Amino acid sequence: MSQLQTLRGMVDLLPEQTRRWQAVESVAREHFRCAGLDEIRTPLLEFTDLFARGIGEATDVVGKEMYTFLDRGDRSCTLRPEGTASVVRAALQHGLLTQGTQRLWYGGPMFRYERPQAGRQRQFHQIGVEFLGASSPRSDAEVIALAWDLLSALGIQGLKLEINSLGTPEDRQRFRSELVGWLEERVEQLDPDSQERLTTNPLRILDSKDKGTQRLLNEAPTLLGALSEESAHRFDEVRALLTALQIPYQLNPRLVRGLDYYGHTAFEITSDQLGAQATVCGGGRYDGLIQQLGGPATSAIGWALGMERLLLVIDAAAQADPEGPAARLTATPAPLVYLINRGAQAEPKALTLARKLRGAGLAVELDGSSAAFGKQFKRADRSGAPWAVVLGDEEALAGQLRLKPLRGEGEEQQLTWEDALSYLTKQR
Incomplete structure (x- = not known):
């Protein structure tokens, strides 16, 4: 097929x-x-x-x-x-x-x-x-x-x-008569499409892309003159x-x-x-x-x-x-946060965390691969996000997360979800 x-x-x-x-x-x-x-x-x-x-x-x-x-x-x-x-x-x-x-x-x-x-x-x-x-x-x-x-x-x-x-229509009719009369005397110099338009829509000849017709029209009467x-x-x-x-x-x-x-x-x-x-x-x-x-x-x-x-x-x-x-204007927009997560406790809570951050108007990309942290960090870097939020089982059980800057200087911070939300809201 x-x-x-x-x-x-x-x-x-x-x-x-x-x-x-x-x-x-x-x-x-x-x-x-x-x-x-x-x-x-x-x-x-x-x-x-x-x-x-x-x-x-x-x-x-x-x-x-x-x-x-x-x-x-x-x-x-x-x-x-x-x-x-x-x-x-x-x-x-x-x-x-x-x-x-x-x-x-x-x-x-x-x-x-x-x-x-x-x-x-x-x-x-x-x-x-x-x-x-x-x-x-x-x-x-x-x-x-x-x-x-x-x-x-x-x-x-x-x-x-x-x-x-x-x-006005009267101006165009006056010009149309003048143009048709002028072109009929030179009809053999027009391209085939323009010859056909001479009887149907002669003003469109002025818009011809044919180079020979364009040269001929340089000498033709103009609408401005009518x-x-x-x-x-x-x-x-x-x-x-x-x-x-x-x-x-x-x-x-x-x-x-x-x-x-x-x-x-x-x-x-x-x-x-x-x-x-x-x-x-x-x-x-x-x-x-x-x-x-x-x-x-x-x-x-x-x-x-x-x-x-x-x-x-x-x-x-x-x-x-x-x-x-x-x-x-054409640049690919980057998320504010790339959410790295791994572990039986962390992964379900990462979805909840992503929803909470998005609900506050933050752009968040959630890694759903369950891959090793190193691979997820590489994807976070490629995403262009300035911040990575890291959620493992240890952080999930403690109700915390790690906030790591991916661009420029700064130290990794261990924060509660609410403190992280407050901090990131100020960064957008």
Whole structure:
């Protein structure tokens, strides 16, 4: 019988990796708490129509990458490929938009049928932020600052913010006509994918990775040139706020993002921590999405970062700076106490002692091997714990234990359980 394995693009997170993920999630959770954001959790499975209407049927995500199937009730269902549409659906379904601006964050798995590669799997994970009902340029700058400051707090170096304005639907339609006309005169110079997009979703050509198409686009009209006076003024306000926040940025007139619901401010944050520039966060304003999904006309802006790519970047940052915040974040946490025990009287009481210490909030690793004390001491040293508690039959019968420092100086002490608990509580 062949050994069972994961599906392609579905990856197990083993304990060491999971610890790193939890450390990153903990930093993000605290970051969002300080900014007054509330967490929202939505189902992994939604009606397909949510994403077809929200993301856009002409996008690669809807057209080529979604995990879609009929359930037993013959309803078309899809594993969520991104988080924003689900958050908006939840806000509409439960009347959150009647309660004022919603400052929300989410985290969890998403699914896209793509070619797996480093930092990108078919089941991938995102952390995202959504401000629903926020319309001012100041909210754009605040959302961008939240992402920038979170990535900085994680110890990631070489950050670069690229921004663009996609304007209003009228601005984009005007630009679309101008761009299509320009590209149709040069259609033979486009790569095959871009030639296909020329009739379905021409703005996505701006995001082409084909080098020949990229060179051609250097001469193409830009969205910034098609902005109305009002849209251009709004974008100037966002840029002025970023300057006031001392967040450096670069204009990228070809930045359009991959989903149809974006308008006005669009942005990506990259890092050169992996050598080449790698996108770690992207987002923008999507003022039309809520109405598109059946709600009232409502302004909104948000972003998402991919955990798999982010962890690769953090690991690179930790190697580049072994004393920096990324290294501290990815370090394996050591217990405060390693509990060495051996003997018929000692071993049952060691379990009671471990439970008592853990109940006081102390991290305790209990050796369950019954091996000789020498072998247990070697494991205690490898654990990284600063303290060893030693419990043999003699100590167990006397209601005492031996407390031995494993790091630095200090003498071994013979203590009662209560005295040891009081002492160790002060050491954590």
